[in-house]
Amino acid sequence: MSNSAASAILTTTDLSEAMRAVRVLLGVADASRAEVDFEAVISSRDTLARVRRILPGLEWWALAGKEHGSSETGEDAADHLPIRVSDWGRPLDRAEPFVAALGPDSAAVRWDLESWLAVPEAGLEAISQKYAYLTLTVNSRDLYQDEPSPDHTVHVHVRDRNGDQTARAHWLADRVGGRFTGRVETAPL
Template identity: 65%
Template structure:
């Protein structure tokens, strides 16, 4: 298993601003075969209902909390097991924004799995394969795993752990930002 380095390039209380940044980064990347993955912590039956409308089948989830039981694998009703942590993988890109809209104040992570970061000869950047080409938006959380809850949203760009090419700064500049200095290892 490989790990990428997810570097925060924007933190904002304005979800629309965060989404504009994500769209800009997606326009830079190669996305012909890209897909999107989701992770969220759901406490509310209303949020769960809206998420299930956006992602009606195949959700993986399990109950959260000490002594909590219940999971998709066991065939349990997720609403009867709230709060839950849910996952979904490899969805079309057009599912990302409806999922984000469904969240209300629930913490989540949305990761766009890109085809590649492009070569940028004028910046001295070589193309980066799909293995290290991701954008993650954390909603109502500053970290990738919803451990650091917040009332803001953070855009992360992924590179290889040893990449010192300047790609993170170059990508941050595309959205009118600079790297925040905050980075996390992201198991892939």
């Protein structure tokens, strides 16, 4: 198992601005075989119903721990709120409906990219799929929904052979009108 460095490059209270930034970043990556992963903390029956329409097979477990209820037991998730949910390897077209379904609940949506493309004019080499990710945290400042907040943060995961992830983070931030502040979280892959 390896880790990724997730650099925060844009934080905004405007969810549509965050999604616009994600679309721009997908445009400067090779997303030809990209997939999307989802993690969230769901607190209400309404949100759970909306999310299940988009991701009907998601896994869940009680926030208090699996021993208090989980999808493994066949119980009704709505009886165990708040819950954590996850779903992996979904098509890109699931991301925006999922984000729209969340309401005030927090989540992390991660796009597993084929690569970050080379940018010769900026001196940036291509970064392989192993280190090319993009995460949007919704109603949370961190990747794990431990810091609920009224805003949303776009994180880029970058690492190259030369170890110059900072230059790539700055370049990507410039594309979306953001700013790399140096805030980086470690994300297990």
